[in-house]
Amino acid sequence: MRKELKYLICFNILLLLSIIYYTFDLLTLCIDDTVKDAILEEDLNPDAPPKPQLIPKIIHQTYKTEDIPEHWKEGRQKCLDLHPDYKYILWTDEMAYEFIKEEYPWFLDTFENYKYPIERADAIRYFILSHYGGVYIDLDDGCERKLDPLLAFPAFLRKTSPLGVSNDVMGSVPRHPFFLKALKSLKHYDKYWFIPYMTIMGSTGPLFLSVIWKQYKRWGIPKNGTVRILQPAYYKMHSYSFFSITKGSSWHLDDAKLMKALENHILSCVVTGFIFGFFILYGEFTFYCWLCSKNFSNLTKNWKLNAIKVKFVTMLNSLGLRLKLSKSTSDTASATLLARQQKRLRKDSNTNIVLLKSSRKSDVYDLEKNDSSKYSLGNNSS
Numbered sequence: 001m002r003k004e005l006k007y008l009i010c011f012n013i014l015l016l017l018s019i020i021y022y023t024f025d026l027l028t029l030c031i032d033d034t035v036k037d038a039i040l041e042e043d044l045n046p047d048a049p050p051k052p053q054l055i056p057k058i059i060h061q062t063y064k065t066e067d068i069p070e071h072w073k074e075g076r077q078k079c080l081d082l083h084p085d086y087k088y089i090l091w092t093d094e095m096a097y098e099f100i101k102e103e104y105p106w107f108l109d110t111f112e113n114y115k116y117p118i119e120r121a122d123a124i125r126y127f128i129l130s131h132y133g134g135v136y137i138d139l140d141d142g143c144e145r146k147l148d149p150l151l152a153f154p155a156f157l158r159k160t161s162p163l164g165v166s167n168d169v170m171g172s173v174p175r176h177p178f179f180l181k182a183l184k185s186l187k188h189y190d191k192y193w194f195i196p197y198m199t200i201m202g203s204t205g206p207l208f209l210s211v212i213w214k215q216y217k218r219w220g221i222p223k224n225g226t227v228r229i230l231q232p233a234y235y236k237m238h239s240y241s242f243f244s245i246t247k248g249s250s251w252h253l254d255d256a257k258l259m260k261a262l263e264n265h266i267l268s269c270v271v272t273g274f275i276f277g278f279f280i281l282y283g284e285f286t287f288y289c290w291l292c293s294k295n296f297s298n299l300t301k302n303w304k305l306n307a308i309k310v311k312f313v314t315m316l317n318s319l320g321l322r323l324k325l326s327k328s329t330s331d332t333a334s335a336t337l338l339a340r341q342q343k344r345l346r347k348d349s350n351t352n353i354v355l356l357k358s359s360r361k362s363d364v365y366d367l368e369k370n371d372s373s374k375y376s377l378g379n380n381s382s
Contacts, residue, residue, distance in 0.1 A: 002292070005288070008284065008287065008288050011287075012284070025211045025214055025215060026211070028214045028218075029163045029164050029210055029211070029214060030163065032163055033217075034159045034165070034229045034231075037226070037227060037228050037229045038159075038228070038229050038231050039150075039153070039156065039228045039229065039230050039231065039234065043149065043152070043153075043228075044149045044150075044234060044240075050148075051149075051152035052152065053148065053151040053152060054151060054152060054153065054154055054173050055133055055134065055135065055150070055151040055152075055153070055154075055155075055171050055172065055173055056087075056132065056133040056134050056173070056174070057083070057085060057086040057087060057134070057151070058086060058087045058088075058089065058132060058133065058134030058135065059079060059083060059086050059087070059088050059089070059134065059135055059136075059137060059147075060089050060091060060125065060128050060129070060132075060134055060135065060136045060137070061076065061088075061089070061090050061091065061136070061137055061138070061139055062090070062091040062092075062096065062121050062124060062125060062139075063090060063091075063092060063139060064092065064093045064117065065092055065093070066090060066092060068090075068139065071246060071247065072139040072140060072246055074142065074246070075139070075140065075141060075142025075143070075244070075246045076139060076142070078142045078143045078144070079137060079142065079143035082143050082145070082146050082147075083143070083146065083147065086147075087134075089128075091124060091128065093117070093120070096120065096121075096124040097111070097112075099124070099127070099128070099131075100124070100127065103127075103131060104127060104183075107123075107127075107183075107186065107187070110186065110187050110190055111123060111124075114190070114203075114204075115192065115196075115199065116196060116199070116200055118200055118204075118205075119199075119200055119203055119204045119205075122167060122200070122204035122205055122208075123183075123186055123204050125167065125170065126179055126182045126183045126186070127183055129170060129171075129172040129176075129179050130172065130174065130175055130176065130179040130180055130182075130183055131174065131175075132174060133172055133173045133174040133176075134171070134172070135147055135150070135151075135169075135170070135171040136167075136169070136170045136171070137168075137169055137243075138168040138169065139246075140168075140245060140246045140247075141168055141169055141243045141244070141245060141246070142243060142244045142245075142246055143242065143243060144241055144242060144243060144244050145240070145241075145242055147171075147242065150171055150230070150242070151171070153171070153226070153228040154172070154173050154176055154224055154225065154226055154227075155170075155171060155172040155173065155176045155178055155179065155225075155226070155227045155228070156170070156171045156172075156227065156228045156229070156230055157169075157170055157209070157213065157227060157228075157229055157230065158170075158229065158230040158231075158232075158235050159229050159230065159231055159232055159235075160206055160210075161232070163210070164206060164207065164209075164210030164213070165206065165209055165210050165213055165229065166206045166209070167205065167206050167209045168206075169230070169235070169242075169243060176225065176227075177216075177222050177225040178212075178213070178216050178225065178227050181212060181215070181216055182208075182209065182212045185208075185212055185215075186203075186204065186208075189202065189203050189204075189208050189211075190203050191203060213227065230242070
């Protein structure tokens with residue numbers, strides 16, 4: 001096997017390992033294992049003997065002010081009417097800020113500097129569930145039946161489509177280990193991904209929560225730390241579902257239309273992916289041709305030889321033996337150092353450089369002449 005091909009294979013292996021390392025959590029989302037933790041029909045059957053309720057009877061919702069838009073009031077009122085024995089808290093922006101400031105000051109700087117308000121709305125729900133426990137419900141989710149059967153689990157999320165879990169409906173006991181992990185991970189995932197939709201999804205939204213859920217399960221779940229998953233049929237669109245959806249997204253920005261359009265044009269996305277892959281392969285072929293060229297062979301050969309010579313002479317000089325490099329090696333090193341000096345000191349085309357030599361008078365040279373013959377890095381015996 002040619003050494004150039006070995007270089008290319010090693011490069012691709014390193015590239016592949018890097019991609020896997022940085023995208024491993026996303027790749028694991030392709031394995032849908034929500035069924036293992038699914039809330040089963042017998043768990044929710046109202047005719048079954050009632051189970052002890054673990055989650056506190058508190059409903060949390062968030063909005064920027066107490067003035068809720070008209071199209072969400074009906075769904076909210078349904079939740080209130082079905083749960084008169086539940087405590088209800090509407091978290092406004094001001095309340096959320098004061099809560100973080102008083103209870104979690106270590107997170108205040110991150111909370112204040114989120115680029116999009118919905119990121120704060122996402123983050124606060126993890127903190128309040130971890131702190132108080134209860135059930136969080138988005139304002140565009142209306143209640144269709146009592147939530148009591150869901151309170152029998154230490155924590156629950158709902159499955160989303162096509163993969164992962166969502167954060168629009170969640171329940172938890174106070175200080176559940178999953179939500180503790182989620183809120184402690186928020187700083188690490190606070191990154192800007194150029195597209196608002198992806199930034200929100202990856203920093204605080206459903207994608208973030210899905211990644212944390214996968215990480216949480218990877219090394220074993222603590223005792224009494226299970227997270228059960230509410231399946232789509234029990235979420236909406238059936239007579240036995242717990243919720244219904246009101247039209248009007250509570251956060252989608254303009255770029256969300258682009259993401260939805262991509263979902264509706266899968267074939268175009270696949271074709272674009274193949275074109276992108278072709279250019280990657282063509283780039284690798286060009287790189288391989290360059291590796292096989294004489295220029296690369298001569299470059300690596302000269303570089304290795306000169307590097308060995310310089311190290312050898314430097315080692316002998318450090319032992320007190322005064323040796324000079326050969327003219328070709330010395331010229332190469334001199335030219336390299338001169339180029340670095342010129343790049344560092346050049347401010348305009350008329351800049352002059354004064355080079356002080358060990359026992360010679362200073363010489364002044366014009367940078368535009370680039371006269372490297374006057375420079376020498378060899379050791380002077382006198």
